[in-house]
Amino acid sequence: MSDSSSTESLVAILRAEVAALAPGDRLPSSRDMIARHGVGPVTVSRAIAQLAAEGLVVTRPGSGTYAAPRRPDRGRGAPDTSWQALALSASPHDPGRGQGGPWPQEDTPPAPPPAGALALCGGYLHENLQPTRALGAALARAARRPDAWHRAPAAGLAPLRALFARLSATGAGPEDVLITGGGQGALSMLFRAVAAPGAPVLVESPTYPGALAAARAAGLRPVPVPVDAEGLRPDLLAEAFAMTGARLLYCQPTVHNPTGAALAPGRRRQVVDVARAAGAFLIEDDFARHLGHGRPLAPPLAAEDRDGTVIHLTSLTKPASPSLRIGALIARGPVMHRLQAMRRVDDFFIARPLQEAAVELLSTPAWERHLRALATALRERCTALSGALARELPDLAPAHPPAGGLHLWLRLAPALTDTALAEAARAHGVCVDAGTGYFPAEAPAAHLRLAFAATAEPGDLAEAARRLALAVRSLT
CATH class of the missing domain: 3.40.640.10 (Type I PLP-dependent aspartate aminotransferase-like (Major domain))
Structure with missing residues (x-):
């Protein structure tokens, strides 16, 4: 019989024996296995190594080999990745340590907006504004x-x-x-x-x-x-x-x-x-x-x-x-x-x-034409959202609209929190960005960031401001 087939046979026998043991029970010594199964010491060593790789046994030098703790059976669709927490915490380059928390999650994509919701969130142009052709x-x-x-x-x-x-x-x-x-x-x-x-x-x-x-x-x-x-x-x-x-x-x-x-x-x-x-x-x-x-x-x-x-x-x-x-x-x-x-x-x-x-x-000239058209569209959308906010939420409307970019930045009244308002706005059918994640430390006040280039049509901005006003009133 070849060494490989002897090892495979011994692994199958020991696997069955380990299954009958309680976690922490000691397996027979290598000398006992050699005598009982009629194999050489190399075969025993290889079999123990295979069982250890499978997580069925643990070896303690100078003490022996023991049945490993049982892993919960999570089914084929639910793998156990709990071991990774220990492996990652042992990494010498762990920026989460010393920062007072885990790895950053600022870039976690938001949940998809509810059906029918208007988007005043995100950092990209709506596809209607992109030069797709x-x-x-x-x-x-x-x-x-x-x-x-x-x-x-x-x-x-x-x-x-x-x-x-x-x-x-x-x-x-x-x-x-x-x-x-x-x-x-x-x-x-x-x-x-x-x-x-x-x-x-x-x-x-x-x-x-x-x-x-x-x-x-x-x-x-x-x-x-x-x-x-x-x-x-x-x-x-x-x-x-x-x-x-x-x-x-x-x-x-x-x-x-x-x-x-x-x-x-x-x-x-x-x-x-x-x-x-x-x-x-x-x-x-x-x-x-x-x-x-x-x-x-x-x-x-x-x-x-x-x-x-x-x-x-x-x-x-x-x-x-x-x-x-x-x-x-x-x-x-x-x-x-x-x-x-x-x-x-x-x-x-x-x-x-x-x-x-x-x-x-x-x-190509198409790029310059796109930039000219985009500048006009962004200016119109910025003006439209600023005007809608002045009508619906005059206390929150920005005093000086920006000369560029895709967003308005609103400072909230002391009675409002950005996360609560963002959740309320979502419930009223408009998605906004809470301001907390934009501060590297404690925020001096609550803010919202509103995107005016993320809706399908400029006319959607007035309705989005109306819904945001309803959300504000629901919290005050």
Whole structure:
């Protein structure tokens, strides 16, 4: 009889014997098994190892082999993953520890809206506002290119890098551009590349929840810096750098998410100077560069930076489609070399067909026509929702509608909580975003974020405001 068949036979015998034992009962010694079953010591060792791998026995050196605790029978459709809690808690890189809680859940997708509900939530354009025909045509042309499925350079296609350099208005060259898989992937890469686990990262308060999630997943500690109607406060920023020793700042100076504020002209140079004096990088999230409402937006902070302090982030997902996962990082100096090296470790390169489609889209007049039409539509929708709120909820309506972006930010009365109002609004057929998740620490007041680009028609916004007013009255 071969060694393998002897082992298999002994495993079957011992499996049956173990099933008759109580958890913790000791199995016969290896010497007894050899004598009883007429096998060699190697066969016994292999059989015990197989049973241990199956979780049926545990071995204790110097003591013996024992029947393992029984695992509950959960059926084929309900696997037992409880073991993972122990395995994950033993990980040396656990950003949940030291943060006062588990891994971040800010990016957990919300439950689907009830039937008939109107959406004042989310961060993307309704499909009616997306350039679907231009996207389809661009993808079709890209697919016909003979090299469409060739490997792409790690930094991205040269034509796409040149397009982003030109459209960013930062004065950068193609060599300063790294193509990324959208804005969120770029944030994850940046936080891991620039700061070590456990380090502080300064963020506006409130700020984009996806940035908080990416920072915490990288093991960083978000530290809030308050904002006001003119954006980030340079005086408090300098104090935060001095108190924490941070070497990284994340901010959205052009159109802030969620407040919609723009960093005041007199503060723009100050913010960059404060970061440079601290020896820190400034991540400029310029997600709304193509989401203006018709008025010129301020130039990027990176346009005035020549020393590599500012790392500029932009993306096509907001102005085009959530599935056009193409973005760009613009950086100068050794940090770009580190980001390129990280790209080779993470995923080698961004899928070439998607890059080719982005080149086609950005190179045609259809893109400029889309941006002009989008600016008009966003301005009309922002005005419509602001007017509806002024009629239905005058105490909550924002005093100054934003010059760009997709949202309004409402401060609630002290008697209201954002989570309770969000639940009540959902019950009245309108979905909104509670403001709590936008704060890296305790929120000074309750807020709601309302999206005006997520409904199918602009006329839906007045009805959504009416339903939100009913929800408010149900709680007061």
